[in-house]
Amino acid sequence: MTERAVTIPINGEGRQLLIPENRTLLEVLREDLEMTGTKHGCDLGECGACTVLLDGLPVLSCLVLAREVDGRSVTTVEGLAGDAGPDELQTAFAELGAAQCGYCTPGMLLSARALLDENPAPTTGEVREALAGNLCRCTGYVKIIDAVRLAASRSPE
Amino acid sequence: MTETPFSVIGRRLPRLDAVDQTTGRIRYADDLTLPGMLVGRQLASTHAHALITSIDTSRAEALEGVRAVLTGADLPITYGILPISQDENVFAVDRVRYVGEPVAGVAAVDRETAERALDLIDVQYEPLDEVVTLDQAFDDDRPLIHGEGFGKNVHRSAALEFGDVEEGFASADHIREDIFSFGGTTHAALETHAALASYGTDGRLTLRSSTQIPHYLHRALEKVLEMPPERIRVIATPVGGGFGGKTDPFSHEIAAAKLSMVTGQPVKITLTREEVFYTHRGRHPVLMWLKTGFRSDGRITALHFTTFLDGGAYGSYGIATLYYTGALQTSTYRIPNYRFEGVRVFTNKPPCGAKRGNGTPQPRFALECHLDKAAHDLGIDPVAIRLRNVVKPFSMTVNHLRITSCALTECIERVIEASGFSGKYGQLPEGRGVGFAIGAYMSGAGLPIYWNDMPQSEVEVTVDDSGHVTVRSMATDIGQGSTSMLGGIVAECLGLEPDDLTMVTADTDLTPIDLGSYSSRVTFMAGNAALEAGVRVRSRVVAAVADELGVNPGDLVARGGRIELADEPGSGTTWSEAVRCTVAATGRPLIESGSYRPPELAGPYRGSGVGISPAYSYSACVVEIDCDRDTGMVKVEQVWLAHDVGKALNPMLVEGQIEGGVYMGLSEALFEEHAFRGGLHRGPSLLDYKMPTTLEMPPVECIIVESDDPEGPFGAKEVGQGPLLPVIPAVANAIHDALGVRIDETPFTPDKIVAGLVDLSRGGTGRVGPKAVPDFKFPPLTRVEPPEGFDAR
Ligand code: FES
Ligand code: FES
Numbered sequence: 001m002t003e004r005a006v007t008i009p010i011n012g013e014g015r016q017l018l019i020p021e022n023r024t025l026l027e028v029l030r031e032d033l034e035m036t037g038t039k040h041g042c043d044l045g046e047c048g049a050c051t052v053l054l055d056g057l058p059v060l061s062c063l064v065l066a067r068e069v070d071g072r073s074v075t076t077v078e079g080l081a082g083d084a085g086p087d088e089l090q091t092a093f094a095e096l097g098a099a100q101c102g103y104c105t106p107g108m109l110l111s112a113r114a115l116l117d118e119n120p121a122p123t124t125g126e127v128r129e130a131l132a133g134n135l136c137r138c139t140g141y142v143k144i145i146d147a148v149r150l151a152a153s154r155s156p157e
Numbered sequence: 158m159t160e161t162p163f164s165v166i167g168r169r170l171p172r173l174d175a176v177d178q179t180t181g182r183i184r185y186a187d188d189l190t191l192p193g194m195l196v197g198r199q200l201a202s203t204h205a206h207a208l209i210t211s212i213d214t215s216r217a218e219a220l221e222g223v224r225a226v227l228t229g230a231d232l233p234i235t236y237g238i239l240p241i242s243q244d245e246n247v248f249a250v251d252r253v254r255y256v257g258e259p260v261a262g263v264a265a266v267d268r269e270t271a272e273r274a275l276d277l278i279d280v281q282y283e284p285l286d287e288v289v290t291l292d293q294a295f296d297d298d299r300p301l302i303h304g305e306g307f308g309k310n311v312h313r314s315a316a317l318e319f320g321d322v323e324e325g326f327a328s329a330d331h332i333r334e335d336i337f338s339f340g341g342t343t344h345a346a347l348e349t350h351a352a353l354a355s356y357g358t359d360g361r362l363t364l365r366s367s368t369q370i371p372h373y374l375h376r377a378l379e380k381v382l383e384m385p386p387e388r389i390r391v392i393a394t395p396v397g398g399g400f401g402g403k404t405d406p407f408s409h410e411i412a413a414a415k416l417s418m419v420t421g422q423p424v425k426i427t428l429t430r431e432e433v434f435y436t437h438r439g440r441h442p443v444l445m446w447l448k449t450g451f452r453s454d455g456r457i458t459a460l461h462f463t464t465f466l467d468g469g470a471y472g473s474y475g476i477a478t479l480y481y482t483g484a485l486q487t488s489t490y491r492i493p494n495y496r497f498e499g500v501r502v503f504t505n506k507p508p509c510g511a512k513r514g515n516g517t518p519q520p521r522f523a524l525e526c527h528l529d530k531a532a533h534d535l536g537i538d539p540v541a542i543r544l545r546n547v548v549k550p551f552s553m554t555v556n557h558l559r560i561t562s563c564a565l566t567e568c569i570e571r572v573i574e575a576s577g578f579s580g581k582y583g584q585l586p587e588g589r590g591v592g593f594a595i596g597a598y599m600s601g602a603g604l605p606i607y608w609n610d611m612p613q614s615e616v617e618v619t620v621d622d623s624g625h626v627t628v629r630s631m632a633t634d635i636g637q638g639s640t641s642m643l644g645g646i647v648a649e650c651l652g653l654e655p656d657d658l659t660m661v662t663a664d665t666d667l668t669p670i671d672l673g674s675y676s677s678r679v680t681f682m683a684g685n686a687a688l689e690a691g692v693r694v695r696s697r698v699v700a701a702v703a704d705e706l707g708v709n710p711g712d713l714v715a716r717g718g719r720i721e722l723a724d725e726p727g728s729g730t731t732w733s734e735a736v737r738c739t740v741a742a743t744g745r746p747l748i749e750s751g752s753y754r755p756p757e758l759a760g761p762y763r764g765s766g767v768g769i770s771p772a773y774s775y776s777a778c779v780v781e782i783d784c785d786r787d788t789g790m791v792k793v794e795q796v797w798l799a800h801d802v803g804k805a806l807n808p809m810l811v812e813g814q815i816e817g818g819v820y821m822g823l824s825e826a827l828f829e830e831h832a833f834r835g836g837l838h839r840g841p842s843l844l845d846y847k848m849p850t851t852l853e854m855p856p857v858e859c860i861i862v863e864s865d866d867p868e869g870p871f872g873a874k875e876v877g878q879g880p881l882l883p884v885i886p887a888v889a890n891a892i893h894d895a896l897g898v899r900i901d902e903t904p905f906t907p908d909k910i911v912a913g914l915v916d917l918s919r920g921g922t923g924r925v926g927p928k929a930v931p932d933f934k935f936p937p938l939t940r941v942e943p944p945e946g947f948d949a950r
Contacts, residue, residue: 036188037181039397041347042430046843049347077181086180094175097809100817101636102178103347103397109179128851135843137347137398138636139813140820141851 006070010035011079019066026050026061029076037077037106041135048134051107052076058114060133077106080113088151089113098147100138107134112148121152164716165649166871169809172641173655174395174634186351186367186394187427194353195224197416197426198271199409200261200278201435202253205289205505205836206302207282209251209260216277217263222270224420226278228261232415236377238370238405238510240607242312242472244303245508247381247411253282254302254470255507256836257435259408264416264424287505287836291444291467294502295931302470302503312468313476314500315764316935317483319555320943325459325494329450331535335527336446338902338927339519341467341831342824343439344512345846348397349430354413355423362418363390366410369403369635370673373606375665377406378414393663396674399635400821401511404675405438405473434841438510439831441478441501442467443519446930447527455535455542459494462486462520465931466501466509473510475501477767481516484768486524487554488597489565489775490546493943495555498935505836511675513821514598514878518885522903525594525886529893539582539593539890540573550864553944557760561772562874564801564864568777569595571860572799576779582894588784589794590895595777596882599770600803600866600875601678603758612752613678615669616686618647618694620747622740624733626651626658628690631671632683633663637877638810639679643687645806646870650691651698652715653732669750677875680806681771682753684870689751697747701739702730756868762941772866774874775801778819778883782891786914789907791827791892793853796884799860803874808861814876815859822884823855824848827904901926 001020008015010033019028026043029035029052041047043062050061053075080087089109092098099105108131115122115130122130127148128141136144177183214226229250237243249260261278265271288299294310302310326332352366362384368374371393379386396403409426416424428436444465450458464482468475483497514521532542548554550563573579573593581591605613617629628647634640640662644655661667671683695715702720703710706729714723721729730738740747758769781794796819805811828847832839840846865872885903893899898913901924909925917923 030188034190035181036184039185039348040187041349042843044430044842044844046430047347077179081180086176090176090179093179094171097169097171097175097813099172099175099178100638100813101346101348101396101398102174102183103185103636105178106181131851133850135347135848135850137345137400137821137848138817140816140857141854142816142857143813145851 004067006067008069009073011075021067023066024062025064025066025069028066029061035076035078039103039106048111049104049107051110051134053110053114056114056117058111075110077109080109087113088154089148092147092151096143096147096150098139098143104134104136108136108144116152116155120155124149163649164652165645165655166806168807170645170655170807172638173644173660174640183395185348185397186353186365189353189365189394191353191355191423194423194425195264195266195420196268196271197262197264197413197424198275199259199412199426200275202249202256202258202260204253204282204284205256205287206285207253208285209249209253209280210283211281212261213279214261217274220270220274220277222266223263223274224422225264225416226261226274227412227415232381232411234381236381236406237472238373238474238606239472239476241476244472247408255505256838257432257507262412262416264420289504289506289833289836291465291502291931294504295933302505310503312472312501312503313479314936315479316498316938317762317764317941318496318938319941320494322459322461322494322496326450329458330453331451332448333527333531333534334448335530336901336927336930337523337526339443339522340903341440341442341509342512342829343434343437343831344400344402345843345848346398346400346402349428349433350403350407350409350436351425351427352410352413353423353425354417356417356421361388361390362414363392364410364414365392365394367396367403368393369396369399369633369675371631371633371663371665372670372672374406374410378411381411382414390666393633396633396635399674400513401515401675402438404511404673407436430843431841434838435507437469437507438473440512441509441516443482444927444930445520445523447523449527449531451531451535453535455532455537455545457490457492457546460486460492461496463930464499464520466499467504468501469504469506469508471508473508474515475509478511478516480764480767482520485517485597486520487556488558488560488773489548489595491548492555496938500933500935506833514881517598518882521596521882522886522889525883526889526901529890540569540578543595544569553947555943555947557765557944558768559758561868562803562864562866563773563775564862565595565775568775568799568801568862571862572777572779572797575858575860576797578779588786588895590891591779591781592887592889592891592894593779594883594886594890596879597773597775598875598879598882599676600681600772600774600869601755601770602676603755603769603771604766605672612670612754614671614682614686615750615752616643616683616690617669617748617750618690620694620736622737624736626653627661628658628687629661629668630683630687631663631665631668632679633674635674637674637814639674639683641810642680642806643683646684646687647691650688650695650715652717652719677878680873680875681869684873685753686751688870690749693749693751694747697743697749698735698739701742702735704742705738762939771868772803772874774876774879776879776883778887780884780887780891782888782895784892784895784910786896789910791905793823793855795856795858797858797860798880799862800876800880801862801864802876803866803869804863804872805861806871806873811861811876812859815880816857818880819857819884820849820854822881823888825903826885826888830904898923898925
């Protein structure tokens with residue numbers, strides 16, 4: 001397999017990598033960079049656990065080839081918190097018990113982040129729409145939806 | 158807020174690992190790596206039923222980067238979760254019994270190499286006739302799946318009678334019979350199973366695995382690997398969803414261990430999603446026939462309940478599941494005469510086992526729909542017929558279950574009130590409907606899986622000289638929050654905050670026994686052990702401080718990080734001072750332990766070990782739906798669920814369990830189908846295996862009912878499994894209320910609803926479901942006298 005050099009800004013830090021052509025972004029994150037915050041539940045684009053932000057938009061990292069993201073910015077759960085502290089979503093998820101086993105949580109947080117970036121005050125219906133690609137087997141989504149709404153209500157603006 | 162005597166108990170506190178969960182720092186099994194780690198993979202059978210005539214691994218072994226290849230011959234010792242069904246091998250020996258069964262395993266330097274090696278293993282099969290359906294399993298001319306020759310593939314059957322059922326029917330004013338079928342479903346936890354084994358130069362094996370049962374896994378490793386138990390350490394990593402799907406010892410866990418022993422390097426095996434579907438151990442498909450006698454006022458005079466379980470290829474929990482399909486009917490209703498007959502068969506499909514509610518959602522579905530139909534027959538309100546039959550608190554059932562706290566009536570009343578059921582039932586416009594049902598579940602199985610008379614749970618609390626508290630327990634957090642529950646109980650005892658504590662859990666080297674996260678046992682059992690340990694630590698500290706201050710120990714409390722006089726906040730001494738004082742005074746470290754062993758509850762008959770529990774939780778549920786007449790699509794508008802949890806130690810976590818149980822109940826009612834075409838899974842993927850997303854999930858109103866159980870820790874009972882039970886029949890009953898059709902077979906998919914409507918329009922009853930049960934001769938009935946003092950009237 002031919003390899004290719006790529007530079008991927010991940011959570012604001014440029015990472016230079018030599019990767020096989022068929023390597024997915026998920027594999028690069030979890031295996032090459034040992035950033036295991038991003039999860040996987042299917043590796044086939046069915047569960048949403050591997051969601052990360054690519055240039056601010058949610059993508060399923062198991063379906064994205066790492067070579068395609070050369071030079072584009074990637075945000076993972078490890079990069080959600082800023083200098084000012086945790087993201088409002090992280091705080092709200094913890095506070096309301098929106099994570100049970102926690103396995104879907106990183107993907108949920110990133111899908112929700114993308115939503116709030118675009119729509120700071122979503123309705124419940126809009127939250128449901130935005131998270132429809134992220135499966136959760138534990139919570140029935142009830143507290144997840146509540147947490148996203150709570151985070152939105154607390155965000156500045 | 159009402160004043161409570163507690164400082165931690167009853168508070169909506171975040172989980173202790175909430176920050177790790179929301180920042181990506183929590184490490185699940187597949188997130189772990191070790192230096193020099195190899196990747197393990199397993200080769201799956203491509204046949205549902207075949208003899209293995211040869212396996213040639215030489216080409217795989219010759220591949221560069223391959224470190225080891227194992228087959229059935231390398232691990233000949235059988236295992237299984239129940240001592241009475243030790244019928245599994247790590248890799249199939251001589252014969253495969255389902256598509257996906259592991260046949261060989263490899264360890265290689267990376268995943269690509271391991272997968273290429275699998276392709277190079279040459280297995281020759283000689284296909285046998287498949288046994289896939291119940292009818293085939295009862296066919297005398299099909300090959301036996303276990304054993305040689307031909308015949309019925311019966312794994313186990315049971316026939317019990319309590320009281321006198323015929324007499325009960327004779328005294329009935331109305332008798333009703335029904336047949337129901339519950340389809341198989343699987344757990345589909347979001348985390349796929351993973352296990353990381355490392356065999357050290359010291360001859361010790363460490364296995365980190367996403368398991369709910371580190372203790373039982375430890376025993377399986379000991380048996381199959383023929384290793385002394387003290388050389389094995391099992392660590393359960395945080396489990397990314399369990400639901401019973403990680404309560405068996407698995408092939409990949411033992412394989413990873415053996416591969417590490419053979420290679421001398423760490424080996425990790427992570428199942429693919431497809432492999433998880435084959436690993437299964439999910440809900441048994443059950444066909445049910447039942448007959449009930451009623452008095453004209455709705456009181457039950459006798460129940461005869463018959464179950465036919467399709468067990469898949471191996472035993473797993475199946476014998477327990479079989480008995481569970483007959484055990485808990487009496488835990489909600491006073492049934493004076495009861496007969497249970499059940500049979501579990503083997504088929505060439507992935508093995509069924511324990512899924513949330515193990516063996517009880519199926520009969521609960523049947524019974525609650527059956528009661529709704531009987532209420533119609535008798536012209537009684539569906540709520541009234543239940544209220545007329547509910548069990549009494551602190552009573553014995555005819556099959557010798559000891560009922561203690563029971564707020565079932567309050568659950569019913571509150572859910573009916575909150576949902577406005579009475580103003581809606583039978584009165585909503587066509588296409589809209591409400592359904593009602595109830596359920597009950599155990600707070601832990603009364604007996605351990607293998608016979609022993611040691612405690613089921615032990616907890617150690619160690620306090621160092623700085624006052625820092627460490628809690629040790631083998632209880633395994635599968636997302637239900639058991640670690641936070643234990644921390645909360647100990648913190649309450651010591652007057653500290655839960656996040657002051659260090660929790661060490663689920664590690665067979667470092668923590669005292671807890672049998673595992675199954676049967677909703679952890680809050681009741683490990684919780685009681687934690688309470689005892691916490692109280693012992695507090696007593697020592699309080700005694701020492703009382704001595705030091707010259708006050709009566711009874712006047713001191715542990716509160717807000719101090720040991721102080723109850724009526725003088727701020728008096729006394731700080732916790733850390735108190736600890737130093739205690740250690741100095743007694744001259745020994747501040748370490749205490751507690752344990753829990755359930756009372757002896759088993760009745761006087763074989764099979765009585767299943768269903769007994771130190772306490773039962775109760776639920777009542779109302780579901781409101783909107784159903785499209787043309788498409789048969791059901792939209793769930795809202796669910797109300799009242800649950801008698803004894804005492805909500807942390808109401809937020811309790812609600813989470815109720816909401817998750819409602820979700821899974823709806824999912825099984827309307828979507829999930831672990832279905833097969835012959836021996837082939839119809840769709841082993843999360844796309845084909847349908848589950849609700851945020852768009853299908855309705856709002857849920859949780860009503861927490863507290864009955865303050867006299868034996869539960871702070872009065873608490875279970876919440877993890879019970880709330881699922883009434884949801885499925887409540888949906889079925891709502892569909893009937895909306896459209897007049899009876900779908901007696903899960904899931905209630907649009908095609909079945911449309912078929913029911915078509916039947917109705919042609920003058921039929923609008924019923925869709927199985928019409929007959931197999932003609933199987935159950936063993937002679939074991940007749941059991943009801944418990945002493947049981948009032949049969
Ligand atoms: S891992 Fe499931 S969608 Fe990517
Ligand atoms: S919290 Fe377990 S999958 Fe969502």
